[in-house]
Amino acid sequence: MxxxxxxxxxxxxxxxxxxxxxxxxxxxxxxxxxxxxxxxxxxxxxxxxxxxxxxxxxxxxxxxxxxxxxxxxxxxxxxxxxxxxxxxxxxxxxxxxxxxxxxxxxxxxxxxxxxxxxxxxxxxxxxxxxxxxxxxxxxxxxxxxxxxxxxxxxxxxxxxxxxxxxxxxxxxxxxPIVREPDGLAMSSRNSYLSKEERADALVLSRALRQCRERFQSGCRDAQALKEEMRGIIAGASSAVPDYVEIVDAVTFHSVKTIEKKALAALAVYIGKTRLIDNTLLDPDDEEDPEL
CATH class of the missing domain: 3.40.50.620 (HUPs)
Incomplete structure (x- = not known):
């Protein structure tokens, strides 16, 4: 057929x-x-x-x-x-x-x-x-x-x-999230990015990877994790965050302490292009093969 x-x-x-x-x-x-x-x-x-x-x-x-x-x-x-x-x-x-x-x-x-x-x-x-x-x-x-x-x-x-x-x-x-070899989450909007912006866009996955590593090492303080992610994003000249959040994976309300399954979620403008990415933070299962 x-x-x-x-x-x-x-x-x-x-x-x-x-x-x-x-x-x-x-x-x-x-x-x-x-x-x-x-x-x-x-x-x-x-x-x-x-x-x-x-x-x-x-x-x-x-x-x-x-x-x-x-x-x-x-x-x-x-x-x-x-x-x-x-x-x-x-x-x-x-x-x-x-x-x-x-x-x-x-x-x-x-x-x-x-x-x-x-x-x-x-x-x-x-x-x-x-x-x-x-x-x-x-x-x-x-x-x-x-x-x-x-x-x-x-x-x-x-x-x-x-x-x-x-x-x-x-x-x-x-x-599952599908990523480019360098970690950027695939998106139709990636086609908008200039060469310089494409390099800057890697701060999203880099920030989430850092968040995951700190989480795996035992950090459960959401505010500390968010501040670290914002610091990494600030290192890209064209990056302007819309939000950097850690939320309950069911209600999507912000959490202060990660006690059950949560989502680290980002929306960042790279130049004029708004990109999103996320990673799951689960105290009962700390692996995330998608990141």
Whole structure:
């Protein structure tokens, strides 16, 4: 079977119905395109665990703020098609914004609690847009499983909460962070970075690695760990932190002392490019193979 590229919602539903009639399971990998090895790892995982895989490629306007990079967000459908096909995907769903948000569209999905922390503070409408578009994709594809990267740890937590609260009949699968050989977490936005900024961007993973080493050596003082991370970030001339936090891994509230599973999370502007990264800090399991 060859891979298909579909723009129309009803075409996607018809194809998925045909797969269901053959008894196939379906995995969904939601993306905004400009796919890299991190996305490819999600597609490969989905292909291992499902008979058919749908990859959505949609730069979702409702999750961008008015001064954010919607118009300049990188796009390359030809390369995306090659990546999906090479990674084992069976369909790309590539809708127009007008199909996803037709005239007079007025329904949104809000997830409370965790969306007020971290990225939700500096991007107040972001998670409403994420929750809304992911709900729409779930309703269109009706997958058995949906795959998301743990680099966007807060997004993954929001989607898990939404799926549980709304009794969505699917499994949410979180997949490991994929990094460049020098440690930079893969992101479509890395393409914005100049050569100098690309070098500066390494302070994110460097700060998290230092945090993890201090944690493994016994430090449980969140404030001390955050100050050390800020010191490392300050060493890059183009780096301006949005937040440097250590939060409870479930509630995403800041913690003073790490007594149970926590997340060290960063959002840093490198020049004009906002990058995020994180590492898990678990007193019961101090290893983190992703960093």
């Amino acid at each position: 060859g891979m298909t590229v579909l723009k129309e919602i009803e075409g996607v539903r018809e194809q998925v119905r045909a797969w269901r009639e053959q008894g196939f399971t379906v995995g969904l990998v939601p993306t905004m395109g400009y796919l890299h090895e991190g996305h490819a790892s999600l597609i490969r995982r989905a292909a291992e665990e499902n008979d058919r895989v749908v990859v959505s490629v949609f730069v979702n306007p409702t999750q961008f703020g008015p001064k954010e990079d919607l118009s300049s967000y990188p796009r390359d459908l030809v390369r995306d098609i090659e990546t999906v096909e090479r990674s084992g995907g069976d369909m790309i769903f590539y809708p127009e914004a007008s199909a996803m948000y037709p005239e007079a569209y007025s329904t949104y999905v809000e997830v409370g609690g965790i969306t007020g922390e971290l990225c939700g503070r500096s991007r107040p409408a972001h998670f409403r847009g994420v929750a809304t578009v992911v709900t729409k994709l779930f309703n269109i594809v009706r997958p058995d499983r949906a795959y998301f990267g743990r680099k966007d740890a807060q997004q993954l937590a929001v989607i898990r909460r939404m799926a549980k609260d709304l009794n969505m009949d699917l499994e949410i699968v979180g997949c």
